[in-house]
Amino acid sequence: MTILVTGATGRVGRHVVQQLIDRGAKVRVLVRDPAKADFPTRVEIAKGDLLDLDALRSAFKGVKTLFLLNAVAGDEFTQALVTLNIARECGVDRVVYLSVLHADRFVNVPHFAVKSGAERMIRQMGFSATILRPAYFIDNELMIKDVVLQHGVYPMPIGGKGVAMVDARDIAEVAALELIRRDQAPGLLPVETLNLVGPDTLTGADVAAIWSDVLGRPIVYGGDDPSGFEQSVSAFMPKWMAYEMRLMAERYVSDGMVPEAGDVARLTTILGRPLRSYRAFANAVVASTSRA
Numbered sequence: 689m690t691i692l693v694t695g696a697t698g699r700v701g702r703h704v705v706q707q708l709i710d711r712g713a714k715v716r717v718l719v720r721d722p723a724k725a726d727f728p729t730r731v732e733i734a735k736g737d738l739l740d741l742d743a744l745r746s747a748f749k750g751v752k753t754l755f756l757l758n759a760v761a762g763d764e765f766t767q768a769l770v771t772l773n774i775a776r777e778c779g780v781d782r783v784v785y786l787s788v789l790h791a792d793r794f795v796n797v798p799h800f801a802v803k804s805g806a807e808r809m810i811r812q813m814g815f816s817a818t819i820l821r822p823a824y825f826i827d828n829e830l831m832i833k834d835v836v837l838q839h840g841v842y843p844m845p846i847g848g849k850g851v852a853m854v855d856a857r858d859i860a861e862v863a864a865l866e867l868i869r870r871d872q873a874p875g876l877l878p879v880e881t882l883n884l885v886g887p888d889t890l891t892g893a894d895v896a897a898i899w900s901d902v903l904g905r906p907i908v909y910g911g912d913d914p915s916g917f918e919q920s921v922s923a924f925m926p927k928w929m930a931y932e933m934r935l936m937a938e939r940y941v942s943d944g945m946v947p948e949a950g951d952v953a954r955l956t957t958i959l960g961r962p963l964r965s966y967r968a969f970a971n972a973v974v975a976s977t978s979r980a
Contacts, residue, residue, distance in 0.1 A: 690714045690750050691867050692780075694738065694771070695757030697724050699827050700786065703860030704755055704867075705731060711868055718747045738767035741774060748778035753871040755863060756806075757786040760799045760929065768806040776813055782870040783817040784863055785810055789852075789883055791821060794939045798932050807881075816876035818866040822884035823945045826853045826969045833973050836907055842896040843910040845917050845937045849944025850894075852885035852951075855964035859884050862958055884955065885947040887963040895966065902970045912941045 691708060695701035696717035705727060708715045716732035719725045725733050736743020738758055748754075754775050758767045775783070787803040794800040810817045824846070835843050862884060870877055890898075892909040899907040910916075914937035922930035955963055 689752045689871060690716045690732065691753045691755065691871055692734075692747055692751045693717045693755045693757075695755075695759060695786075696727075698757065698759065699825070699856045700860050700863070701755075701757055703857050704757075704863050707861050707864030708867065711864060713864075713868055713871070716747065716751065718743070738771045739763070741770070744771060744774045745778060748775060748780055751778070751780055753782040753784075753867055754780050755784050755786075755867055760932070762928065764799060765802040765805060768802065769809060772806070772809055772813065772815075776815075781814075781816055781876060782873075783810060783815045784866045784870065785817060785819050786859075786863070787819050787821045789821045789823045789885070789945055790939075790943070793943070794936070797935045797939060800936070811879055815879070816870055816873070817879045818870065819879065819881045820859065820863060820866070820884055821881060822859050823852045823854050823886065823947070824940070825856055825859075826886065826964070826966055827856045829853075829969065830973075836899050837903075837973075837977065840905070840907050841910045842892065842899055842907055843917065843920070844892065844895070845910065845912050845914045845941060846890075846892045846895070847912050847941030847944065848891045848893070849941070849946065850889035850891050851940055851945040852889045852947045853966055854884050854886040855969065858886075858955070858959065858964055862955065865958060882954070882958075883947060883951045885951050885963075887952055887965050888967075889944075889946055890966060898967050898970055902967070902974055914938050914941070 691713050693705055696705050718734045720737050722733050722735050734747035787807055788800055791800045791804040807819050832843050896907045896909040914934045918930050918934035921933055
C-alpha cells in the first residue's frame with residue numbers, strides 16, 4: 689500500500705518523504721504546485737490541497753496510511769477535519785498526525801486549539817494513530833539568525849521556564865518510523881501520543897549563552913516582552929498570524945515548553961541515536977556563514 693504525505697514540500701514533510709524512501713516505502717505526496725515537488729521519480733505526485741475534495745479522493749486511492757501535516761492558516765481546522773473525514777470515507781484507517789506540544793493546555797493559542805480539536809477527532813473516529821507533539825522547531829531560528837549574527841541579540845522571547853527545541857529532521861524520522869510501523873501492522877494499533885523534544889530545555893539566556901560561546905563574542909537575550917516580536921514578524925506575515933505568534937510566545941514565557949519525564953530517553957531509543965542539539969544547529973549556522 690501507498691503512504692500519502694501532506695505538507696510534503698515543507699521543512700518537516702520533505703524530510704518525511706526522504707526518510708520513507710530510504711526505508712523502501714511507496715510514497716505519494718499531495719501538493720498544490722507539482723513544479724515545487726522536487727522529489728525522486730519513484731514518488732507519486734498528486735495535485736491538490738486539503739480543501740479540494742475531488743483531489744483528496746483521488747489522492748487517497750490505494751492508500752491506507754496518512755501523514756497529516758497542515759500548516760498554520762486561517763482555515764487550518766477546516767482543512768484537518770475535512771481531510772480526516774475524506775480519509776475515513778476512502779478507507780484510510782491509519783494516521784500519523786503532526787500536532788504540537790501542549791496542544792491541550794495552550795488553548796488560547798489558535799493553532800494549538802486547532803490541533804487539540806483534530807486530536808480529539810482522530811481518537812473519536814477510531815483511527816489507528818500516532819499523534820506527534822513537537823516542541824518549538826530549532827529550524828525556526830533560521831528566521832532570526834541574522835539578528836543574532838549582525839546585531840548581537842537573540843530576539844525570540846522564549847522566557848526563563850525553558851523550551852525543549854527539536855530539530856525538524858528528528859521529527860521527520862520519528863514520523864517515518866511510525867508511518868511504516870502502522871502501515872505494516874497486520875491490524876489496527878492503539879492511539880499513541882509522542883512528545884517530540886530536543887535533548888536540552890533552554891531559556892532565552894541559555895540560548896544567548898550558546899551563541900556567545902559559538903561566536904566567541906557576547907550575544908544578549910532580548911527579553912521576555914513579546915510585543916516587539918509581534919511587530920517584527922508582522923512585517924512578513926499576516927497580522928492575525930503575527931498576533932498568534934505573540935500569544936504562543938506569551939505561553940512560552942508563562943509556562944515554558946518543558947518535556948515530560950522520560951521523553952528524551954524514549955525518543956533516543958526510537959531513533960537509536962542522540963537527539964540533535966541547539967548547539968549543533970548554531971555551529972552549523974556559523975560554519976555555513978563562514979563558507980559564504
